[in-house]
Amino acid sequence: MNDKPLSPKSAFWLGFRDMVPFLLIVVPFALLFGAVGTEAGLNISQTMAFSILVIAGSSQFTALALMTENAPTFIVLLTSLAVNLRMAMYSAALVPHIGRLPLTTRAIFSYFLVDQTFAMSLNKYEENPGMTLAAKAGYFTGTFCFIAPFWYVFTLVGALVGAQIPAEFALDFAVPICFIALSAPMMRSLPHFVAAITSIIFALLFVNIPYSLGLILAAIIAMIVGAQTEQWLKKRIAS
Amino acid sequence: MTLTQGTIWFIIIGLGLGTFLIRFSFLGIIGDRELPKWFLRHLNFVAVAVMPGLIAPMVVWPAATDGVLDAPRMLAALAAFAFGIWRKSVIAAVLAGFIVLYLALYLFG
Numbered sequence: 150m151n152d153k154p155l156s157p158k159s160a161f162w163l164g165f166r167d168m169v170p171f172l173l174i175v176v177p178f179a180l181l182f183g184a185v186g187t188e189a190g191l192n193i194s195q196t197m198a199f200s201i202l203v204i205a206g207s208s209q210f211t212a213l214a215l216m217t218e219n220a221p222t223f224i225v226l227l228t229s230l231a232v233n234l235r236m237a238m239y240s241a242a243l244v245p246h247i248g249r250l251p252l253t254t255r256a257i258f259s260y261f262l263v264d265q266t267f268a269m270s271l272n273k274y275e276e277n278p279g280m281t282l283a284a285k286a287g288y289f290t291g292t293f294c295f296i297a298p299f300w301y302v303f304t305l306v307g308a309l310v311g312a313q314i315p316a317e318f319a320l321d322f323a324v325p326i327c328f329i330a331l332s333a334p335m336m337r338s339l340p341h342f343v344a345a346i347t348s349i350i351f352a353l354l355f356v357n358i359p360y361s362l363g364l365i366l367a368a369i370i371a372m373i374v375g376a377q378t379e380q381w382l383k384k385r386i387a388s
Numbered sequence: 389m390t391l392t393q394g395t396i397w398f399i400i401i402g403l404g405l406g407t408f409l410i411r412f413s414f415l416g417i418i419g420d421r422e423l424p425k426w427f428l429r430h431l432n433f434v435a436v437a438v439m440p441g442l443i444a445p446m447v448v449w450p451a452a453t454d455g456v457l458d459a460p461r462m463l464a465a466l467a468a469f470a471f472g473i474w475r476k477s478v479i480a481a482v483l484a485g486f487i488v489l490y491l492a493l494y495l496f497g
Contacts, residue, residue, distance in 0.1 A: 170479035173486065190389050195396055202404030212403055216396070217389050225399050230406045235438045241414035241423075242434040249420040259412040268435055269478070321452040322461050322489055325443045326468050330481035332439040333472020344433045345440040352441030353448060364441050371437035372430045379429065 155280055157287035164269070164291025171265050174327035175296055176303050177318070178206050183307020185210070189217050193308050200304035204263060204297070207324070208232040234365055239267040246274045246285050254286065261293035268331040275337075340382065344375030460492030 155163070179200065186196035191213075199209050212229040220228075239262055247258065270289045274280060280288075336342045348371035355363030391399075423431075447465045449455040468485030472478065 167478075170482050173482050191396065195400060198397075198400045198404075202400060203407050205407055208403065208407065212399060216391055216399065219390055222391075222395055222399060226402050226406065229403050230410065233407045233410050235442070236407070236411045237413045238431075238434040238438060240411055240416075241418075241427075242431045244414050244418050244423060245428060245431070248415065248418060252416070252419070255415045255419070256412060259415050260408060262411040262415075264439070268439070271435060317493075319452065319461075319489060319493060321450065322446075322464060322485075325446045325461075325465060326482060326485035326489070328439050328443040329447075329465055329468040330472050330478045330485065332436060333469050333481050334476045334478060335436050335439075336473055341433065341436045345436045348437045348439075348441035349444040352444045356445050356449075364438070367441040368434075368437040371441065372433040375433035375437065376426075376429045379432075 155277065155284040155288075157281075157283040160280070160284040160287035161291040161294075164273070164288040165295045166291075167269050167273070168265065168292050168295040170330075171296055171327070172299060174323050175265070175299050177323050178327075179300050179303035180307035180310070182206060182209055182213075183304040183309070184311055185213060185307075186304075187308045187311050189213055191308075193305070196308040197301070197305060200301055204260070204300065205233050205236070228359075231362060231365075235368065236262060236267075238368065239264075242271060243267070246271075247282070247289065249282055250286055258286075258289055258293075261289075261297060263293075263296075264328070264331065265296060266292040268335070272334060338379075340375045340378040343378045344371045347371040347374040459496055460489055463492045464489035 182200065183196055186199065187193075191199075199212075203209050203212075208229040211232050212225055215225045215228060240259065243258075243262070247255070250258070266289060269292050270285070273288055274285055332345065336345060348367050351367035351370050352364055355367055357363070358366065443465075447462060448457060450458050450461050452458075453461075464485045467488035468481045471484035472481030475481070
């Protein structure tokens with residue numbers, strides 16, 4: 150147990166260090182996006198604008214794939230944004246923790262709200278209920294200060310080097326491994342585990358629903374099942 | 389692709405702006421207002437409800453094998469999950485996943 154509350158400065162460095170393992174994922178993913186972007190016919194500034202303005206790998210790949218197929222602009226935007234809809238849920242999940250920060254800070258944090266910064270920060274906040282608002286802000290800042298530069302720089306390297314990364318590296322699977330690694334430590338209770346299994350089953354069942362809406366539906370069902378399981382367990386213990 | 393430069397920029401900026409608004413939605417609008425209890429109960433499960441569902445199709449139908457179930461990728465996923473739960477550590481899960489992936493690709497590939 151921690152007797153001394155975490156100072157914002159040490160929280161920053163903790164967040165900074167906690168992101169190191171994600172280099173294994175973010176670097177190849179950024180390289181890949183840069184390379185694929187160049188190959189698809191984007192110039193360097195367009196590829197970079199994607200990674201800087203959007204800063205969400207899976208939706209960038211979605212947009213690129215649809216653009217290569219000359220899909221209508223409206224469909225490109227709608228589908229890629231649907232891939233990012235999950236971030237509205239991330240945004241909501243962080244409100245109880247950092248919702249009292251000034252508006253400008255919340256706007257900056259929103260820009261850097263990606264899967265990795267979200268999952269690491271939420272894990273940290275829930276493991277340490279005594280964390281102050283300043284320490285929570287420090288931790289989140291640490292996570293994105295470490296990881297975001299790598300995303301930008303390696304997109305550039307990928308765009309310059311081009312599509313020369315051999316398929317043998319199986320980098321296609323870096324993303325699934327990343328998400329599994331992020332979610333495994335979240336299985337801290339039976340309801341969490343039940344929610345995860347529900348999410349997997351319904352995501353697979355709904356895979357043919359267009360625009361990633363299947364995932365959103367599966368997530369909503371999984372949240373309800375998780376919350377209901379938790380309530381049910383509480384009642385059983387109480388009675 | 390045959391899109392004009394203007395269309396490409398429109399998509400990039402539109403996607404950037406839209407993504408920001410999605411991320412800012414709750415943090416920006418709700419701020420420090422109290423959220424209802426039932427809503428908070430469900431929020432507890434956001435991460436475990438989204439992330440496994442996001443990757444499940446990628447594991448079962450990998451793009452690299454044109455959607456055919458692939459033993460090395462499935463084993464790597466299971467290894468990452470098991471190590472992540474056992475060691476309660478992200479780095480252990482990432483390393484276990486990659487080691488098993490490369491080992492299995494080398495053995496079966």
